[in-house]
Amino acid sequence: MVSSFPTPASINLSRVRLAIRSLQPQLVEWRRRLHQKPELGFQEKLTAEFISSKLQAWEIDHQTGIAKTGIVATIKGTKPPTHNFPSANRRATANSTQHSALSTQHSSLSTHKVLAIRADMDALPIQELNEVPYCSQHDGVMHACGHDGHTAIALGTAYYLQQHRQDFAGTVKIIFQPAEESPGGAKPMIEAGVLKNPDVDAIIGLHLWNNLPLGTVGVRSGALMAAVELFDCKILGKGGHGAIPHQTVDSVVVAAQIVNALQTIVARNVNPIDSAVVTVGALHAGTTHNVIADTATMKGTVRYFNPAFQGFFHQRIEQIIAGICQSHGAKYDLEYCSLYPPVINDTNITELVRSVAEEIVETPMGIVPECQTMGGEDMSFFLQEVPGCYFFLGSANPEKDLAYPHHHPRFDFDETALGMGVEIFIRCVEKFFS
Incomplete structure (x- = not known):
């Protein structure tokens, strides 16, 4: 080794x-x-x-x-x-x-x-x-x-x-x-x-x-050691044919934008002197080439040292998910767990x-x-x-x-x-x- x-x-x-x-x-x-x-x-x-x-x-x-x-x-x-x-x-x-x-x-x-x-x-x-x-x-x-x-x-x-x-x-x-x-x-x-x-x-x-x-x-x-918080989110779109996207609400597109946007929390909402991490560790959607997925699910974790951040990441993550879903006509179901301080x-x-x-x-x-x-x-x-x-x-x-x-x-x-x-x-x- x-x-x-x-x-x-x-x-x-x-x-x-x-x-x-x-x-x-x-x-x-x-x-x-x-x-x-x-x-x-x-x-x-x-x-x-x-x-x-x-x-x-x-x-x-x-x-x-x-x-x-x-x-x-x-x-x-x-x-x-x-x-x-x-x-x-x-x-x-x-x-x-x-x-x-x-x-x-x-x-x-x-x-x-x-x-x-x-x-x-x-x-x-x-x-x-x-x-x-x-x-x-x-x-x-x-x-x-x-x-x-x-x-x-x-x-x-x-x-x-x-x-x-x-x-x-x-x-x-x-x-x-x-x-x-x-x-x-x-x-x-x-x-x-x-x-x-x-x-x-x-x-x-x-x-x-x-x-x-x-x-x-x-x-x-x-x-x-850092606080540990976990989140599970399900994006509820509208499935359909891959060749007729205007009839659908593409949960994959919505989920992709959410993953990217979540990275701005640490980059633009957290003081650079503080340390924090937002990680999406799992993203699942769809089954084949030409079907737009009805739903997409993601799992992630949040880590930080400063106790003052308790509650902040939950609020900010939900704001981002809600805003992106609303802009695309999708809905969401979010479960957030503060595991350890x-x-x-x-x-x-x-x-x-x-x-x-x-x-x-x-x-x-x-x-x-x-x-x-x-x-x-x-x-x-x-x-x-x-x-x-x-x-x-x-x-x-x-x-x-x-x-x-x-x-x-x-x-x-x-x-x-x-x-x-x-x-x-x-x-x-x-x-x-x-």
Whole structure:
């Protein structure tokens, strides 16, 4: 495989503590077992059973069946707190600046803090093409985005914390979330109360990332990933003979003009400093050469970082579709769905993660601050509720042919990243409570 990725950064494994390095074979074993048994969103029954069996064997308190297949494990540290901490400041908006101000102005104190760690665990409807011993055993379903690795890292973190409760003062909630790929499991878990009893003060999560080489960490405050909105439109024209077009309302012509016009939204309605994308990913109409199609259907997606755009694209897309249809005498049926808001990282928690990452990877090469992507993630719903940080852990290694992109049928990653992920989570826990 030819790849444009750089050689993986120098990894000093001595920066990963011995107890976690010794856990690496089990992390690989768990990840590969999960990879062999992939399950789609809200169908992760085998995955949930596997996670629960491990937590039960380690005597970790946990709840199952949250939002159908979700699990929350709770681990309480036994280290006595050395001083009081600012109390939790629940997020009312996605404005990280507001969080920074609130956290410094709030005067009340609390002696016990709660940090949440989130890992998604669902797979994708993809037929795996990898020829490896741990290849998917479920036809047409594959872990092609690294969620099996996320779950293994979360399990390793839970195991280590349970064995070293004397090293931190506070409570850690580990959230195993279903259905990130679709239709979204974060919001149902929040509605089920996973951020309460006890209330979560902050949350962190990671995504194994084949867009970065092994040994790097992508971490930035503010917008990391984009909002995801979807639209389905059906153009209702009037069919007829291809040689007698004046008797028809050509849905293909109408749809073609709509596709072109939609591109003007970003080009002429969005500030060039802001980033946004409008993509029509599917367009279907007609059946043969000489028949003007009665209907045409299109599917598309919208992506943006700025939360102020919420509602704007829906309105503008419908205005364009309505205007073009009216000018041609056609009608339309539009369905618009705001799937996920943008992932907005809190400044203070991002600094915590960055300081930890600098202890693990070689810097400055190892820290990648400009790592935004127009991909979406429902971690965003958690970050709307409490301050937190979602970051990328580089996992590509072209030298081992492990650099295929996410959602590719040959996607795989360098499993060295698993231990690194556990180490980063553990150090974040220790530093958050210290």
